Amino acid sequence: MNKTDITLLKLLQENSRVTISDLSKQLSLSRPSVSERLLRLQEKGIIEEFTARISLQALGLDTLLFIQVSELKKRPNEFEEQIKVENSILECHRVTGTTNYILKAATSSMAKMSELIDRLIPFGTLTTSIVLSSPIPYTIILPEEEVVEENCLL
Incomplete structure (x- = not known):
């Protein structure tokens, strides 16, 4: 590049x-x-x-949240297959540390958020954080300068 x-x-x-x-x-x-x-x-x-890029708010999905899943009670592949059918889940990341997964989800209301959490409880211990604001909702992704300079020399 x-x-x-x-x-x-x-x-x-x-x-x-x-x-x-x-x-x-x-x-x-x-x-x-x-x-x-x-x-x-x-x-x-x-x-x-x-x-x-779609506006969650324009679609009525005003409640954005991150859910940490730890102490997983199912095998990872089983968990991943089951959450794929959850329409509210926007992203799923398997991570290192005491947390097994971090999920990004969006719901239309607190009641829908509660229903989602209830469906996820059987999978493990949940820690939920509601997003108050997103100062950086999206960023343009470019390679690091060192990589560019190295490739330009080739």
Whole structure:
């Protein structure tokens, strides 16, 4: 990856609906060159997919919470399969330390949150944190500078 690739990644994360023509102008490259770079970044697995960020609040999912699951009472693969069907679970991360999993969830109300917690209680000990605010709800992901400089020398 070089600096042009990094700028391309930044532009795509700011607006994934940007056209090849607009990218071409912003990067001062031809449209075929931009398309080729995009394809290469996808083939390398750097760009995994193109998606839309959805507003949870606009969908009525005003209660955002993190749930730590510890003292797991089922095998990890069983737990993971069972929580995949929970529509309220946005993310699931298996972690090290005394906590086994950290779940990110969103519900439409405290009552729905309570129902979700009740469904999760049989899996282990839960510690729930309700999000009050998100000062950094999303950040653009770019490689560290050392990696870029190293790759530019190759």
